[in-house]
Structures are given as structure tokens and as C-alpha cells.
Amino acid sequence: NKTHIGLIGLAVMGENLALNMESKGWNVSVYNRTVPGVEEGVVERFINGRAKGKNLHGFTDLKAFVESIAAPRKIMMMVRAGSPVDELMEQLFPLLSPGDILIDGGNSNYEDTNRRVVLAESKGFLFVGSGVSGGEEGALNGASIMPGGSVKAWPEVKPILQSIAAKAPDGTPCCEWVGPAGSGHFVKMIHNGIEYGDMQLIAEAYWVMKNLMNLSNDEMANVFDGWNEGKLRSYLIEITTNILRHKDKSGDYLIDKILDAAGQKGTGKWSVINAMELGMPLGLIATAVFERSLSAQKGLRVSAASQLIPQHASVTLDKNEWIDRIFSALYASKLVSYAQGFAVLQRASDTFGWQLNLASVARLWRGGCIIRSVFLNDIADAFEAADKPEHLLLAPYFCKEMQTLLPGWKALVAQAMTAELPVPAFSSALNYFYSLASSDLPANLVQAQRDYFGAHTFERKDTARGQFFHENWTGHGGDTQSGTYNV
Ligand code: NBP
Numbered sequence: 450n451k452t453h454i455g456l457i458g459l460a461v462m463g464e465n466l467a468l469n470m471e472s473k474g475w476n477v478s479v480y481n482r483t484v485p486g487v488e489e490g491v492v493e494r495f496i497n498g499r500a501k502g503k504n505l506h507g508f509t510d511l512k513a514f515v516e517s518i519a520a521p522r523k524i525m526m527m528v529r530a531g532s533p534v535d536e537l538m539e540q541l542f543p544l545l546s547p548g549d550i551l552i553d554g555g556n557s558n559y560e561d562t563n564r565r566v567v568l569a570e571s572k573g574f575l576f577v578g579s580g581v582s583g584g585e586e587g588a589l590n591g592a593s594i595m596p597g598g599s600v601k602a603w604p605e606v607k608p609i610l611q612s613i614a615a616k617a618p619d620g621t622p623c624c625e626w627v628g629p630a631g632s633g634h635f636v637k638m639i640h641n642g643i644e645y646g647d648m649q650l651i652a653e654a655y656w657v658m659k660n661l662m663n664l665s666n667d668e669m670a671n672v673f674d675g676w677n678e679g680k681l682r683s684y685l686i687e688i689t690t691n692i693l694r695h696k697d698k699s700g701d702y703l704i705d706k707i708l709d710a711a712g713q714k715g716t717g718k719w720s721v722i723n724a725m726e727l728g729m730p731l732g733l734i735a736t737a738v739f740e741r742s743l744s745a746q747k748g749l750r751v752s753a754a755s756q757l758i759p760q761h762a763s764v765t766l767d768k769n770e771w772i773d774r775i776f777s778a779l780y781a782s783k784l785v786s787y788a789q790g791f792a793v794l795q796r797a798s799d800t801f802g803w804q805l806n807l808a809s810v811a812r813l814w815r816g817g818c819i820i821r822s823v824f825l826n827d828i829a830d831a832f833e834a835a836d837k838p839e840h841l842l843l844a845p846y847f848c849k850e851m852q853t854l855l856p857g858w859k860a861l862v863a864q865a866m867t868a869e870l871p872v873p874a875f876s877s878a879l880n881y882f883y884s885l886a887s888s889d890l891p892a893n894l895v896q897a898q899r900d901y902f903g904a905h906t907f908e909r910k911d912t913a914r915g916q917f918f919h920e921n922w923t924g925h926g927g928d929t930q931s932g933t934y935n936v
Contacts, residue, residue, distance in 0.1 A: 451519035452476040463527030465588035473612040476504045480514040515544040522549040530555045547573035550602045554581045559631030566598045575599035580637020582818035591615030593818035594624035597633025615817025623816040628803040642720025642734040646786040649737035649874045654779045661766045666693045683822030711741040729793045733786040736877040764868035777857030782878035788841035808832040904931045
């Protein structure tokens, strides 16, 4: 009697995923490498601790672990992303049989997953690179799971992965096949980038309420509570309310004692780098990543504050009038962020031939993960409409929403700028929106400059697209054109 699945890596994610699988009726073999010199290893501690009395079988020998799993074997790796995954795969290959399936559930770079799918398949195995979102809590009680890679593996792993996934409010599991190669990890990466954006936007709403409206933490919590009953209903808004109300042991609001220097682990940065590689604007997430970097320069900001703006303009916003405008800025900017994120997914899909289903991706994120929200239903509906929009903001529903939100959004950004209060993500989104809504942009001058100094050529308004011209701007340049590089 062999087990249904094996899981490698008993750190926080692996442990909880194994318990989740077991609770859904699967027999699970678990393995963790043994650290020399440690008396009671990770496996023993787990088996004698949280796993006691459960259908979880611990192994410290990799061969015995592999042999304990029923064919075709399904082995989920929950180890640190990067070289540990490659090392583990090399150790596993000699122990596997053709048709066995490796699942990498860590936060791997999608290009590593592209490579690993090819490598595993060249040896007769199947490889699934799966984003898993939701942290410890999601791993135990239901995560958002984004599998991609060897499609032949999907029918085999589907019952297990869907059983441990979160359920959306309509009961659908938040786990669906994403596409080939590293597409599952690419989608997870964009998810994390969007998470950076959402957090920055909520932080800016908080900052305006705190600094320009002088609201107390409880008053702000009440505003977020109200928003959580409407279109902004989401996990991040909900936890923001709890954070604002939270008091430490001495009875003080903890939020006021937390240092304003944000950390990051790199998935936001990856989203931006990949958007740049694909030639796609992802300004809101980029702003969120850069704001974390700037926040971390606390010392520099403290000395700059007294030197650059010693006396702030005095602006106080009236509560009744301005809460709606902050809502508009937050909701509209969030829409811009998702529109940018999904446009990057579409471009990646076209470039790599992944045939991503964007409606399905939106539905995957409705439960289990950090960015879960009701508004993902509207996004899924927009992408599923008979005439799929060229851009999310051009879907009739969102187009109308943006028109309604614009007056409050721009008033808020203008007011914050006058008050010398930074709202970089609100304003980045607004500038993107204005550029997107401009049939003409000053890029004609950029093209002229490029051609002037580098013979980079330009297209003309009065000829068909695709014909490139070079002007002899100074009368003494040559006619040689530079090779074009267009993303
Ligand atoms: P970590 O990312 O901290 O990884 C620790 C695990 O990797 C341990 O089991 C460790 O074994 C194992 N490991 C390492 Br390190 N090098 C290894 C090697 N060369 N061979 C075999 N095993 C090795 O754990 P985590 O936080 O549970 O995350 C697991 C994965 O899930 C990561 O990719 C992470 O990015 C991703 N993820 C994490 C979260 C989260 O909230 N933590 C959320 C979503 C996704 P040891 O015990 O012997 O050191």
C-alpha cells in the first residue's frame, strides 16, 4: 500500500501543505534532507509532532521515500527556490521511473521552470511548475495554486491539487491548469507584483487620511471597514482594518510604532524586470517596488526632510468631502494596476505561445491568496465577454467605472501634490491613464531626437506604418541608418 503523493521540504510551506493533503484523505510520504549533527531531524520532529497519528509517513532516505509512492509518482518539492531545486532534481532523477511527475511548488523564477520542464521531459518524466500563494495559512487551509508545465501531468495531479486549493465564494477551487512551460510561475510572479501594488495603494489611502484629514487609527479603520463592504472588498483591506485597530501590550496602537522602512524579497522586482523585457508598461508595480526601496533609506529621508521641505504647506481636507475622493483614487489606481498586470500576462502569452486564459487566471486569485477580492469576478467577466477587450480598461464596465472615478481621483492627486504629500502610486496610475487616453503623445519629439543623434529612423504620420525614414538633420550627416531595436 503505497502513498498517493510525496512531499519534499518540511519548512513552513511544506509542513502545512502535507497536513492539508492528509486532511483531504490523501496518504502522504514526506522527506526532508537530514542535517548532519542534528539529533532529532526535521522529519522526526514533524512526524512526532503535528503529524502524529495522521496518514503521513516520514522518510530520511530519499530512495525509500521515492519507493513508498504509488506510480506514476507525484512528488511535490517545497524547498528554497534556486539551486536547491536543481540539486534535488539531480538526486531524484536516478530514482524515478518514466512518467513520474515532479511538482515544484516554490517561488521559482519562470525561466528556471522553462528549463526544468525541458530537462525532466528529456529524461521521460513530467514536470509541473506551480505557483502557490497564501503563505502558511493558505498552505494549511486552502491556497491559490497556479500549475503549469507538462500538460500530461494535469489529469494525474488535478484531484490532489484542487482538493488542497482554496474555494472561491462560488465553490470553484482556486486551482486550474495555467499553461505550458514556466507559465504557472510567471502568473504567480505577476500575482506577487500586483500584491506589491495593492499594498502601496492602500498605504497611500491611509497616508492621506492620516496626514491631510487627521483621522485617528480607529476612524481610518472604520473607513476601511466600510470599503470592505463594497467594490473594494478584499483580504488586504480587511487586514488593514485589523492592523489599524491593533494595540500592543502597553495599550498603544502598534502601527504607530512600526518603522517605516519596507523590506522585499524580490518577486515584485522580477515582475518589473520581466515587463521591461517584454516592452510592457507596469508602472504601478514599479512605483510600489521603488517606494519600498526609498522607504528603506530612512536615514537619508530624515535628513532630506528638514533640508528640502522644512515647512509643509498647511492643508486640511474635510472628512465628508474627501473620503469619496480617496476611494476613487484607490479604486481607479487598483484598476490601472490590474489592467497593466493582465496586459503583461497577455504579452507573455503571445510572445511565448502559452495561450493563457486571462479570465481563468482572474478566477484563480479569488480565494486563498493575498490579493483575493470580489473585483476579480468583474475582471473575469470582462475577459470572458463575447468581444474580448483589447485592454481591461476598455471593457465597457471598467470604461464606465473609470469615467465615474476620474474627477475624485485627479482632485485627490492634485490636492496631495499641493500639500507636498507623496502619493506616487495614485499619481503614476493617473499619468498612465492620461497617456493611455491620449491619441497623441510627444514621442514624435523623442523619435526625432533619436534619429538626430543616432540615425535611429522614424515612421511618419503621412505614410503607412512600417516604413522608416532617416532625415539628414544637420546637412552634413551621412545617410547611414542605425539598425532598429524595437520592443
Ligand atoms: P524555505 O524557502 O525557507 O526553504 C526551506 C526548505 O528548503 C527546507 O526544507 C530546507 O531543508 C530545504 N532545502 C534547502 Br534551503 N536547500 C535544500 C537542498 N539543497 N536540498 C534539499 N532541500 C533543501 O521554506 P518555505 O518558506 O517553506 O518556502 C518553500 C518554498 O515556497 C519557497 O520556494 C518559497 O519561496 C515558497 N513560498 C513560500 C511562502 C511563505 O509564505 N513562506 C509562500 C509562498 C511560496 P533544511 O531543513 O534541511 O534546511
